Amino acid sequence: MPDTALCRDTGGVVDQRRPDHAVLPIECRRVVVGRSGRRLLDGVDVSIDGTGLTVILGPNGAGKTLLLRVLANLFAPDSGEVRWAHLRPDRVRAPKIGFVFQKPMMLRRSVIANVIYALAAIGMPRHECPSRAHEILGLASLDHLAGTPARLLSGGEQQRLALARALATEPEVLLLDEPASSLDPAATLAIEKMITTVRGRGTRLVLVTHDIGQARRLADTVLFMHRGRIVERAPSPDFFENPAQAAARAFIEGRIVL
Amino acid sequence: MQELGAAFAEAFRLVATLDPNLREIVALSLQISLAAVGLAALIGLPLGAGLAVMRFPGRGVLVVTLNALMGLPPVVVGLLVYLLLSRAGPLGHLGLLYTPTAMVIAQAILVTPIVAALTRQTVEDMKEEYLDQLRVFGITPLGMVKTLLWDARYSLLTALLAGFGRAVAEVGAVIIVGGNINHVTRVMTTTIALETSKGNLSLALGLGVVLVTITIAANAAVMALRVSARRLAYA
Amino acid sequence: MKSKTVESTRQRIAPVAVLVSMLTIALMPATAIAGDSIIVQSTTSTQNSGLFEHILPKFTHSTGIEVRIVAVGTGQALKNARNGDGDVLLVHAKPAEEKFVADGYGVKRSDLMYNDFVIVGPGRDPAGVRGMRDATAALAKISGARSPFVSRGDDSGTHKKEQHLWKETGVDPVSASGDWYRETGSGMGATLNTAAGMGAYTLSDRATWITFENKADLEILVEGDKRLFNQYGVILVNPDKHPHVNAKAGQRFIDWLLGADGQAAIASYRRDGQQLFFPNADS
Numbered sequence: 001m002p003d004t005a006l007c008r009d010t011g012g013v014v015d016q017r018r019p020d021h022a023v024l025p026i027e028c029r030r031v032v033v034g035r036s037g038r039r040l041l042d043g044v045d046v047s048i049d050g051t052g053l054t055v056i057l058g059p060n061g062a063g064k065t066l067l068l069r070v071l072a073n074l075f076a077p078d079s080g081e082v083r084w085a086h087l088r089p090d091r092v093r094a095p096k097i098g099f100v101f102q103k104p105m106m107l108r109r110s111v112i113a114n115v116i117y118a119l120a121a122i123g124m125p126r127h128e129c130p131s132r133a134h135e136i137l138g139l140a141s142l143d144h145l146a147g148t149p150a151r152l153l154s155g156g157e158q159q160r161l162a163l164a165r166a167l168a169t170e171p172e173v174l175l176l177d178e179p180a181s182s183l184d185p186a187a188t189l190a191i192e193k194m195i196t197t198v199r200g201r202g203t204r205l206v207l208v209t210h211d212i213g214q215a216r217r218l219a220d221t222v223l224f225m226h227r228g229r230i231v232e233r234a235p236s237p238d239f240f241e242n243p244a245q246a247a248a249r250a251f252i253e254g255r256i257v258l
Numbered sequence: 259m260q261e262l263g264a265a266f267a268e269a270f271r272l273v274a275t276l277d278p279n280l281r282e283i284v285a286l287s288l289q290i291s292l293a294a295v296g297l298a299a300l301i302g303l304p305l306g307a308g309l310a311v312m313r314f315p316g317r318g319v320l321v322v323t324l325n326a327l328m329g330l331p332p333v334v335v336g337l338l339v340y341l342l343l344s345r346a347g348p349l350g351h352l353g354l355l356y357t358p359t360a361m362v363i364a365q366a367i368l369v370t371p372i373v374a375a376l377t378r379q380t381v382e383d384m385k386e387e388y389l390d391q392l393r394v395f396g397i398t399p400l401g402m403v404k405t406l407l408w409d410a411r412y413s414l415l416t417a418l419l420a421g422f423g424r425a426v427a428e429v430g431a432v433i434i435v436g437g438n439i440n441h442v443t444r445v446m447t448t449t450i451a452l453e454t455s456k457g458n459l460s461l462a463l464g465l466g467v468v469l470v471t472i473t474i475a476a477n478a479a480v481m482a483l484r485v486s487a488r489r490l491a492y493a
Numbered sequence: 494m495k496s497k498t499v500e501s502t503r504q505r506i507a508p509v510a511v512l513v514s515m516l517t518i519a520l521m522p523a524t525a526i527a528g529d530s531i532i533v534q535s536t537t538s539t540q541n542s543g544l545f546e547h548i549l550p551k552f553t554h555s556t557g558i559e560v561r562i563v564a565v566g567t568g569q570a571l572k573n574a575r576n577g578d579g580d581v582l583l584v585h586a587k588p589a590e591e592k593f594v595a596d597g598y599g600v601k602r603s604d605l606m607y608n609d610f611v612i613v614g615p616g617r618d619p620a621g622v623r624g625m626r627d628a629t630a631a632l633a634k635i636s637g638a639r640s641p642f643v644s645r646g647d648d649s650g651t652h653k654k655e656q657h658l659w660k661e662t663g664v665d666p667v668s669a670s671g672d673w674y675r676e677t678g679s680g681m682g683a684t685l686n687t688a689a690g691m692g693a694y695t696l697s698d699r700a701t702w703i704t705f706e707n708k709a710d711l712e713i714l715v716e717g718d719k720r721l722f723n724q725y726g727v728i729l730v731n732p733d734k735h736p737h738v739n740a741k742a743g744q745r746f747i748d749w750l751l752g753a754d755g756q757a758a759i760a761s762y763r764r765d766g767q768q769l770f771f772p773n774a775d776s
Contacts, residue, residue: 074390094396105391108409108492117405121395151491169395345577345735353737355578356532356563437532437563440546455682456541457689457707 023084023096024172024204025049026071031080033066033228040066041077042228048173053195053205055215055236058225059257064208065102065177067225071206072099072175095122098166098174102181104158106150111142111161114150118168133168140164140194156187163194173204180214192218212252216240224248226257261459268464269471280468287445288472290358290432291425294365298373298421303414305370306377307403310385321378327371332364333430339364340434356437361445364431369421376417381406384413412484412493419480423473530559531742534571534579536649537680539725540564542700542769548758552749558742566680567649574598574728577735580743585698585725586650599728603751606759606770607724610654611702612715613685614640614694622694628718633662639673641693642666645684646676650723655696658720685711698723700769725770727751750774 026048033041041063048054048071056064069075070082073089082089084097095118107114115133124132137143140160145153150161159179166174176195180188195218199205209215215222222239224232226247232239243249250257272280309321341347343355343363354360384406392402407414429447436443438452446469453462487493539545540562549560563570563579567586574582575598582599584590593599612622612631620638622631635642644666645652659666666674675693677684681701688695689709697705702713727747732740749755756772763769 069390072394074393091393091396091398094394097394099390099394101390105387107388107405118395121397121401149490149492166394344573345737347576350577351737356561437561437565439532439561439563442561452541454686455537455680457682457686457705459707 021085021172022093025083025085026097026173027083027086028067028071028077029081029083031067031070031077031082033063033070033075033077039228041070043080044228044230046071046223046230048204048206051199051202051204052220053199053207053218054221054223055219056206056208056223056225057212057215057219057251058210059251060210062225063228064210064225068175068177068206068208072097074099095169096172098169098171100159100162100166100174100176100179102178104155104162106153106158106161109150110146111148111150111153112137112146114161115165115168118165122169136164136168137161139197141190154187156183156190159183159187159191160194163191163198167198167203171203173206174198176205176207178209179207181209181211188214212240212254224251226251261463264460265463265467268460269467272464273468280465282441283444283446283449283465284468284472286358286443287426287447287469290361290445291365291422293362294369294425295373295418295422297362297366298369299418301366302370302373302417302421303377303407304403306374306379306417307381307407309374309378310381311399311402311406321375324371324375324378328375330368330371331430332368332428333434335367336364336431336434339367339431343435355435356439356443358436358443360435361432361443364435365425365428368428368431369425372421372424373417376420377407377414380410380413380417384410412487415480415483419477422476426469426473528557528559529739529742530561531580531739531746532561532563532578533581533583533746534563534565534574535583536567536570536585537564537682538649538651538698538701539583539585541682542704543764544700544759544762544770547762548755551754551758552746555754556742556745556749558745560746566647567651568647574730577730577738580730580739581746582728582730583725584650585723586653587724587726588653589650590726590728594728598731598734600731602726602728603747604773604775605725605727605750606756606772606774607722608699608770609716610651610696610721610723611699611713612694612696613688613702613711614714615692616710616712617692618714620694623714625715626717628715628720629658629661631715632658633664635694636662636664636666636669636673639669641673641675641691643684643688643691643693643695644674644676645681645696646678647680649680651681651696651698654721654723658696661720700764703764703767703769724773 028044028046031041031044032039044067046067056067058064066075070077073082073094084093107117109117112130112133115136116129119129119132120126134143134146137146140163142157142161142164145157150158153161163179180191183191192214195205195207207218219236221233221235223230224239224245232243232245232248234244239248240252243252247257309317309324339360340355342349343352343360344350345355388406388409392405397405427447429451432443432445433448433451436448438444438448446465450462450465453465484493545562553559563573565573567584567589570582570584571589571593573579574593582593583605590602594602612628614622620635620640622634625631644655670676675687675691677687681697682705684695685697685701685705686707689707689711692710727750729740729743729747730738732738751774756774759770759772760768
């Protein structure tokens with residue numbers, strides 16, 4: 001994909017002031033994605049850094065999921081650049097960005113094998129993996145299902161496993177694409193509890209959702225998207241009480257936003 | 259029609275009396291075909307998975323060729339391997355002609371394209387589902403091959419079974435490179451050919467019944483495995 | 494959602510057991526390889542007659558040498574031996590055998606044994622050749638009646654004999670190939686199967702005929718013509734041309750075949766009370 005390299009680069013080294021940060025800040029500049037004449041992402045600039053939970057909110061088709069995938073380097077834009085810690089995205093650093101998909105993708109293995117897979121992917125020695133995996137499953141209240149085939153779990157359990165597995169790689173930032181959209185309220189609650197715990201530990205989170213209630217519950221910052229653009233950025237209580245843009249206001253009030 | 263009846267009676271008699279000749283022939287057939295499938299798996303599984311995962315110029319041509327090679331005529335393969343292994347040929351000094359090893363080689367050549375092509379298809383289908391998730395883990399292409407091969411293990415069993423079916427049923431390759439030597443390179447299919455040429459049609463057909471039964475048993479076993487795997491959502 | 498099953502290996506053991514038992518059968522001990530062995534290139538008709546099963550154990554018992562027979566068409570046997578893929582050649586195609594030696598691929602050709610050819614055909618005998626003692630006249634009658642005749646068509650000794658007889662009749666049957674003259678391009682057994690299936694005439698060596706189990710309504714209709722004489726020869730593949738040839742063991746086999754023991758063994762082979770091969774080595 002063509003990449004107009006007009007973004008300032010720090011010259012190929014990790015920011016010296018923040019030696020632990022391999023991927024933050026995650027940034028994209030002037031990202032454009034078009035399909036059959038329409039602009040799915042229309043010149044988007046985003047910078048994700050620091051701590052806290054940012055919700056990307058908006059109606060369906062606004063480009064929220066696409067933006068998240070672009071930030072994670074799962075999708076290459078037609079133009080614009082994506083940078084992780086001011087450098088181009090690469091395969092080696094990819095595990096530093098956790099990703100939870102809308103539909104959990106379970107390996108055809110047991111629950112614990114799924115977590116061990118993630119640990120092995122970041123280079124943990126094989127003999128250390130099982131105990132660490134059990135720890136992680138414990139934090140997600142899934143350890144009693146360790147030997148169960150992962151695909152036999154309920155939707156909620158699978159998503160908790162997906163979240164636990166994403167955290168196994170100790171990411172600097174966790175991206176979640178509508179993680180609770182197909183879950184019942186109990187499962188949604190469990191996921192949101194895990195998310196809150198993760199936020200409490202200082203991991204950066206970005207959550208895509210079209211559920212206003214969930215956004216209210218979880219967001220520190222809101223990026224509101226409409227028709228491929230970020231039309232409003234605001235900290236959480238402010239956004240919901242005083243949305244500046246008409247589209248945002250309409251969305252919060254529950255009207256259909258075209 | 260009475261030939262068929264006599265054939266089943268003959269097959270039953272052979273199996274019921276555990277005819278030692280039959281045991282020897284069946285053992286050799288299985289040894290050779292299973293070894294051939296093993297060899298084909300060693301080459302074909304990584305080859306097919308690699309083709310599914312990698313993208314490179316000329317890949318399309320390779321895939322089409324591989325699919326076409328599934329239809330290699332056994333007798334042609336037998337002839338080619340014979341020319342290779344004959345004393346007058348380039349590998350003659352190895353003295354492999356008319357040995358079970360030559361038969362394994364010939365059948366492996368026949369079976370590898372089947373295993374590779376079916377693997378490629380299976381792995382490519384699974385890759386669609388897995389790709390994004392593997393990418394967020396930062397998996398190398400080689401790691402992707404290994405992961406997909408393992409997760410597709412039950413589907414791949416069917417690819418191996420297809421290869422086994424082909425190997426155990428063919429006669430053209432093994433009869434040329436093996437020589438159908440009694441007690442040395444005589445297998446089920448070559449025995450059937452021999453008995454047919456002697457006019458022993460009931461015996462030939464009886465052996466045929468035994469051969470088909472073995473193939474059915476193998477298929478049933480794999481199917482049972484896949485059913486139980488599906489119950490565990492591993493397939 | 495179904496009740497969750499913890500991975501139960503028990504569920505998967507049964508089919509695995511089937512596969513494992515197949516592997517076990519496959520790993521059952523195969524034949525032990527004898528100390529010394531030779532490969533003999535011979536023809537399917539000789540093999541199918543059962544002669545080798547009768548005489549070879551006697552040879553192996555007294556010498557300890559294992560004899561491995563590769564039975565193919567005569568043409569293939571000659572080619573294989575030419576390539577050095579055998580130690581001894583045992584066929585029944587004298588002109589081709591003599592050429593084999595003349596070209597330097599064989600050491601020496603020796604007469605081994607003989608039998609004869611017969612013309613077999615359907616019991617109802619549409620060409621009316623039953624009982625004739627003149628093979629060429631019989632063939633002439635068959636072609637005159639345009640009765641179906643199956644030929645091996647594969648350049649074997651039998652085929653060459655058949656072509657020789659046709660030549661004497663002055664008829665060229667190949668021009669009628671596909672019509673009443675059918676060329677199978679196969680071994681004697683397959684050709685007999687075809688003849689039985691079509692109710693056609695064909696030329697066969699007596700040994701294959703006697704041991705053939707699918708005669709259907711075919712019978713011997715013409716025999717006894719000395720033109721139908723079928724001579725077998727044995728040759729050692731030339732170790733000068735192919736150094737790996739097991740010349741020592743090969744020669745021992747040939748000496749045995751041509752000597753009193755081998756000749757007696759050949760003569761003692763019977764099927765249905767009939768002797769199939771008549772030893773005629775010189776000495």
